[in-house]
Structure formats: structure tokens, C-alpha cells
Amino acid sequence: xxxxxxxxxFHHFEQYIRLSDELRTxxxxxxVFKSFPKGTLIQDANKVGSYSYFIVSGLAxxxxxxxxxxxxxxxxxxxxxxxxxxxxxTRRKDIYYLDAIENTETFCLQVDxxxxxxxxxxxxxxxxxxxxxxxxxxxLERIASLRFSSAKEKYDHFMVTYQNIHHRIPLxxxxxxxxxxxxxxxxxxxxx
Amino acid sequence: xxxxxxxxxFHHFEQYIRLSDELRTxxxxxxVFKSFPKGTLIQDANKVGSYSYFIVSGLAxxxxxxxxxxxxxxxxxxxxxxxxxxxxxTRRKDIYYLDAIENTETFCLQVDxxxxxxxxxxxxxxxxxxxxxxxxxxxLERIASLRFSSAKEKYDHFMVTYQNIHHRIPLxxxxxxxxxxxxxxxxxxxxx
DNA sequence: ATGATTATTTGATCCAGGTCAATTACTTGT
DNA sequence: ACAAGTAATTGACCTGGATCAAATAATCAT
Numbered sequence: 001x002x003x004x005x006x007x008x009x010f011h012h013f014e015q016y017i018r019l020s021d022e023l024r025t026x027x028x029x030x031x032v033f034k035s036f037p038k039g040t041l042i043q044d045a046n047k048v049g050s051y052s053y054f055i056v057s058g059l060a061x062x063x064x065x066x067x068x069x070x071x072x073x074x075x076x077x078x079x080x081x082x083x084x085x086x087x088x089x090t091r092r093k094d095i096y097y098l099d100a101i102e103n104t105e106t107f108c109l110q111v112d113x114x115x116x117x118x119x120x121x122x123x124x125x126x127x128x129x130x131x132x133x134x135x136x137x138x139x140l141e142r143i144a145s146l147r148f149s150s151a152k153e154k155y156d157h158f159m160v161t162y163q164n165i166h167h168r169i170p171l172x173x174x175x176x177x178x179x180x181x182x183x184x185x186x187x188x189x190x191x192x
Numbered sequence: 193x194x195x196x197x198x199x200x201x202f203h204h205f206e207q208y209i210r211l212s213d214e215l216r217t218x219x220x221x222x223x224v225f226k227s228f229p230k231g232t233l234i235q236d237a238n239k240v241g242s243y244s245y246f247i248v249s250g251l252a253x254x255x256x257x258x259x260x261x262x263x264x265x266x267x268x269x270x271x272x273x274x275x276x277x278x279x280x281x282t283r284r285k286d287i288y289y290l291d292a293i294e295n296t297e298t299f300c301l302q303v304d305x306x307x308x309x310x311x312x313x314x315x316x317x318x319x320x321x322x323x324x325x326x327x328x329x330x331x332l333e334r335i336a337s338l339r340f341s342s343a344k345e346k347y348d349h350f351m352v353t354y355q356n357i358h359h360r361i362p363l364x365x366x367x368x369x370x371x372x373x374x375x376x377x378x379x380x381x382x383x384x
Numbered sequence: 385a386t387g388a389t390t391a392t393t394t395g396a397t398c399c400a401g402g403t404c405a406a407t408t409a410c411t412t413g414t
Numbered sequence: 415a416c417a418a419g420t421a422a423t424t425g426a427c428c429t430g431g432a433t434c435a436a437a438t439a440a441t442c443a444t
Contacts, residue, residue: 064336071339073335073336085328085329085332086328086329086332089325089328089329090329095336118318118321122314122317125314125317125318125321126310126317128321129310129317129320129321129324132321132324132325132328133281133324135328136277136278136281136324136327136328136331137277137278137281137282139328139331139332139335140277140278140331142335143265143331143334143335143338144256144265144287146335146338146339146371147263147338147371149432150400150401151400151401170421170422171421171422172421172422179338179339180401180402181401181402181403182421182422182423183401183402183403183422183423183424184400184401184402185422186422186423186424187401187423187424189422189423190423190424341402342430342431343430343431362391362392363391363392364390364391364392372431372432373431373432373433374391374392374393375392375393375394375431375432375433376430376431376432378392378393378394379393379394379431381392381393382393382394
């Protein structure tokens with residue numbers, strides 16, 4: 001196997017904080033490189049999600065089951081963390097499954113190790129706060145977009161916010177993400 | 193005027209971190225007590241929202257305008273922070289207005305002061321990270337609830353998550369929060 | 385208290401998008 | 415390359431909730 005590209009992850013951190021050599025070393029010791037082939041389950045809703053995965057390459061999906069159907073909720077891609085947020089924070093089970101839409105390479109970090117890092121490196125707290133702020137913004141955007149009245153408006157908004165990766169996500173998943181049926185989405189796409 | 197009830201705010205902090213005397217003093221110096229009579233604007237979307245308000249008593253509302261109509265987005269109440277999240281973080285204008293649904297008493301904190309606190313007190317970073325986690329969970333809940341199929345389901349979910357304050361929020365605001373018309377909400381309420 | 389303003393309810397009509405069903409593309413493994 | 419499974423499209427029909435309109439109830443200022 002290749003040398004895992006830790007530099008990519010470090011670069012991500014440095015968008016928020018300056019990484020000391022000590023912190024680099026500590027991170028390198030705790031991160032485990034892990035690959036998920038396309039279609040594989042990354043996180044099972046029946047288990048506590050004690051891991052967070054930094055995606056080096058590939059594309060994942062968070063979803064839950066409603067009336068037996070998979071409802072897609074988010075699509076973490078390269079340079080984003082992928083986890084079951086509530087489960088990771090509260091250390092309890094939550095409703096979210098995660099799976100790999102594409103072959104996905106990740107660095108895996110255990111919640112206990114993260115907590116240790118928080119205790120040892122105050123700048124990690126800062127990183128967490130600032131990067132959460134980014135995700136926070138996305139969530140607010142998402143909430144606003146979900147209330148766009150028409151299916152077309154929702155789809156248009158999706159195409160803008162996910163312009164880099166929308167073509168990598170199957171239609172059915174996009175439909176459930178938008179809260180519309182795939183038939184409707186298919187028709188919206190047709191009439192362009 | 194009464195002595196502002198700083199203890200209430202300190203108590204809130206202590207749900208996440210232990211407050212040193214130094215941090216208490218620093219907070220006390222930076223927080224400004226401010227009241228908003230019912231109906232008053234707390235934050236104008238045409239200005240950068242450089243303040244965050246900790247609500248001591250009362251009830252507020254975040255909303256934005258869509259096609260000239262007010263769309264309610266969140267209802268911060270006692271012991272919660274009230275701000276225009278994206279504007280506060282990015283220091284740019286955002287779409288959100290905030291107003292007081294009831295007479296509302298707050299402690300006001302300026303973003304620059306908060307940044308100073310982050311630099312001086314690492315435990316403030318931790319507080320921010322942990323309390324953001326709480327709000328994060330609420331947002332995810334909210335996103336899930338917005339996709340409940342029927343208007344009735346959405347309303348039922350609202351009644352559960354806002355069980356303590358739902359009776360204090362006018363029907364029209366609840367309707368826009370749920371993304372349905374007030375007529376529909378009125379009918380749902382009638383048929384119980 | 386009283387009129388004026390604002391919020392809520394109730395009724396009638398209509399359409400966007402859901403459901404059900406069948407057909408046509410794509411994938412994927414052998 | 416082919417069969418089997420999965421994903422996307424297309425068609426016909428129907429319903430939940432939107433819209434428009436008007437009546438009633440609640441709140442507020444004087």
C-alpha cells in the first residue's frame with residue numbers, strides 16, 4: 001500500500017489552526033487509515049458511532065430508515081469528516097447509517113482519542129469549534145433550502161450547493177434527500 | 193433596576209465547564225444587560241450581527257423574508273443564546289432578523305469580546321464546542337422533522353420538541369416555521 | 385369601554401406532486 | 415457477452431394542502 005496521505009488531513013487542519021509538530025505527531029499516532037469499498041456500511045445505526053472518518057478520497061452518504069425506505073441526509077466527500085454526529089457526541093445510538101457511495105479512503109479517529117487530544121491541545125478545541133461553525137452554516141443553508149416551496153426550487157438549490165459532486169450521487173438518493181419522490185425528480189430533470 | 197441575574201448565565205456555563213473566578217470576572221465585565229420590549233427588533237438583517245444575546249427571560253424569534261413574507265426559523269427562549277448565527281461567525285450580513293415575541297431580558301456579548309475570551313480562556317473554547325454540539329443536535333432534529341411527509345406529522349413533532357414554549361408562539365409563526373400555511377395549521381388544530 | 389388593527393377560523397376551488405403500475409435503461413457478477 | 419438485479423423513466427390517476435375570499439375572534443391604543 002501507498003504511504004497514507006496524512007499531509008492532506010494536516011492541510012485541512014491548517015485552514016483553521018496552525019499545527020505544531022507535537023500535534024502532528026499526536027495525530028499521526030492516533031489516526032488509522034481505512035478503506036471502504038463502494039456500497040460498504042461505514043456506520044451501523046444499531047451501534048454507537050465511536051469513530052469519525054476524515055475522507056481522503058471518495059464519497060459517502062448518511063441516511064436513516066423511514067417506513068423501511070432509506071432517507072438520505074448528507075453526502076460527505078473529500079476533506080470532510082464523516083460520522084453519525086449525535087451518536088459521536090452523545091456516545092449513544094442514533095438513527096443514522098453511513099455507507100460508501102464510491103470506494104472511499106479515510107483516516108479513522110476514535111472518540112476517546114479525540115477527547116485526549118482536546119485535553120492535551122487547546123488548539124484542537126479551537127479547530128473543533130471553528131470547523132463546526134462551517135458545518136453549522138451548511139446545516140442552516142440546508143434547513144432554509146428544505147422549505148423552498150416547489151420541488152424544482154429545492155432541486156435547483158441542491159445543484160448549486162452540491163455543484164462539485166451532484167453528478168456522483170444517484171437520482172434516488174437525491175430525491176429522498178430533497179424529500180420528493182424519484183419520479184418527480186426524474187420529471188424535473190427531463191423538462192430542461 | 194434590579195441587579196442583573198448573572199448567576200443564571202453562570203449556571204448555564206457550568207453545565208458545560210467549571211467557571212474559574214477569573215473567567216466569572218471577565219464575563220461580568222463584558223456582558224451588558226439589555227431588555228427588548230415585545231415586538232422590538234433585536235437584529236436587523238441589513239446589519240452585521242456582532243452581538244449574541246443570552247436570554248434571561250422572554251422569548252425571541254429568528255426569521256427571514258421570502259416573497260415579502262416572514263418565515264420563522266427558530267425560537268430561542270430562556271437560557272439560550274440568540275443571534276444571527278452565520279452573521280455572527282462570518283461577520284457579514286445574513287438573511288436573518290431577530291425580534292422579541294415577548295418582553296425579553298438578555299445579556300449582550302460582542303463578538304470581539306468573545307474572541308478575546310477565547311484567546312484568554314481555553315475553557316471558553318471548550319464551552320463553545322460543547323454547547324454548539326447541543327445546538328447541532330437540535331438542527332439535525334429539525335432537518336429530520338422538516339421532511340416528515342404530512343403537515344400533521346410536522347406539527348406533532350413541533351409540539352413535542354417545543355412542548356415547553358409552543359403555547360407562547362402565535363399560530364402564524366408556527367405555520368411558517370413548519371413550512372405550511374396558517375389555514376392548514378388552523379384546520380389541523382381544529383380536528384383534535 | 386370602544387373602535388381599529390391584527391390574528392385566527394372556516395369555506396370553496398384547484399393543482400403540484402404523490403401513488404401505483406409498467407417499461408426501459410444501466411450495472412454487476414459469472 | 416449475457417442474465418439478473420437495480421436504477422431511471424414515463425403514464426394515468428388522485429389527494430393533501432395551497433390559494434383566494436370572507437367571517438369571526440382576539441389584542442391594542444386611546
